[in-house]
Amino acid sequence: MKDTGQPVIAPQAGDRPAGDRSAVIELRGATASLGSRPVLRSVDLTVRSGEVVALLGANGSGKSTAVRSVIGQVPLTSGDLALFGTPFRRFKDWARVGYVPQRTTAAGGVPATVREVVTAGRLARTKLGLLRKADRAAVHHALELVGMADRVKDSVNALSGGQHQRVLIARALAGEPDLLIMDEPMAGVDLASQEVLASALREQVGRGATVLLVLHELGPLEPLIDRAVVLRDGCVVHDGPPPEAVGQHALPGHDHVHPHADAAAEPLRTGLLS
Numbered sequence: 720m721k722d723t724g725q726p727v728i729a730p731q732a733g734d735r736p737a738g739d740r741s742a743v744i745e746l747r748g749a750t751a752s753l754g755s756r757p758v759l760r761s762v763d764l765t766v767r768s769g770e771v772v773a774l775l776g777a778n779g780s781g782k783s784t785a786v787r788s789v790i791g792q793v794p795l796t797s798g799d800l801a802l803f804g805t806p807f808r809r810f811k812d813w814a815r816v817g818y819v820p821q822r823t824t825a826a827g828g829v830p831a832t833v834r835e836v837v838t839a840g841r842l843a844r845t846k847l848g849l850l851r852k853a854d855r856a857a858v859h860h861a862l863e864l865v866g867m868a869d870r871v872k873d874s875v876n877a878l879s880g881g882q883h884q885r886v887l888i889a890r891a892l893a894g895e896p897d898l899l900i901m902d903e904p905m906a907g908v909d910l911a912s913q914e915v916l917a918s919a920l921r922e923q924v925g926r927g928a929t930v931l932l933v934l935h936e937l938g939p940l941e942p943l944i945d946r947a948v949v950l951r952d953g954c955v956v957h958d959g960p961p962p963e964a965v966g967q968h969a970l971p972g973h974d975h976v977h978p979h980a981d982a983a984a985e986p987l988r989t990g991l992l993s
């Protein structure tokens with residue numbers, strides 16, 4: 720196990736045996752286009768039960784498209800996808816999957832409360848949409864995990880960007896997913912929220928969830944990550960141990976323009992894999 724200088728609270732990546740665990744996500748030769756532009760080019764990506772995999776790459780390399788194809792939002796033009804061993808077209812068990820999309824800066828039009836948003840993440844687990852005691856407990860636990868249990872009655876529009884992101888993550892956690900997919904969960908999130916999210920994720924890993932994360936840097940999640948898959952121009956160029964904490968920024972030719980910077984501001988260059 721790496722000495723990260725951080726307190727060890729829950730299992731770290733190296734603690735979990737690789738074994739021959741079953742594939743939770745299996746993408747084989749996946750090709751996808753957006754408009755006329757090929758965005759994924761024969762991507763192979765396998766995530767096994769209990770693994771935490773980071774999907775890395777420069778802006779526009781196809782990371783979001785890859786995860787959106789896994790949840791069926793972007794159709795594959797060729798290749799195969801299976802979830803929990805079931806071919807995608809027959810897969811119905813969406814209650815097992817939690818998804819946190821890439822954060823947008825657009826304010827929501829409907830002023831939902833924190834409780835409403837997080838409860839929405841539990842609906843697929845309920846019977847006929849009726850919340851039982853266990854459902855309410857799962858919603859409360861998810862809110863506690865992200866440190867938002869005292870804000871249940873607040874409108875999500877009243878929250879900071881980091882708090883808003885915590886609520887979206889709580890929504891995904893409320894369903895107690897076996898597979899958690901998050902697209903840049905730390906982007907635009909303040910340091911305090913990043914720490915809260917890292918510990919929430921640690922709890923998920925501790926209970927055996929499988930996790931696929933799109934990241935532009937490993938940051939505080941680094942100790943949890945088993946494997947990194949790096950995309951470049953829609954192709955997998957690395958599938959193996961995660962780059963060292965500063966390694967990805969140190970590699971030659973890296974230049975990542977942060978996607979969430981204020982459009983009017985000078986782009987923040989973090990130097991990620993390109």
Ligand SMILES: Nc1ncnc2c1ncn2[C@@H]1O[C@H](COP(=O)(O)OP(=O)(O)OP(=O)(O)O)[C@@H](O)[C@H]1O
Pocket residue numbers: 753754756758776777778779780781782783784785978
């Ligand atoms: N709706 C769309 N129509 C056409 N092209 C698109 C669309 N959405 C994304 N693209 C293009 O597809 C490519 C891959 O985009 P994608 O969002 O998957 O990359 P990414 O690696 O997640 O990038 P980022 O780090 O900026 O989020 C980019 O060149 C992008 O401009």
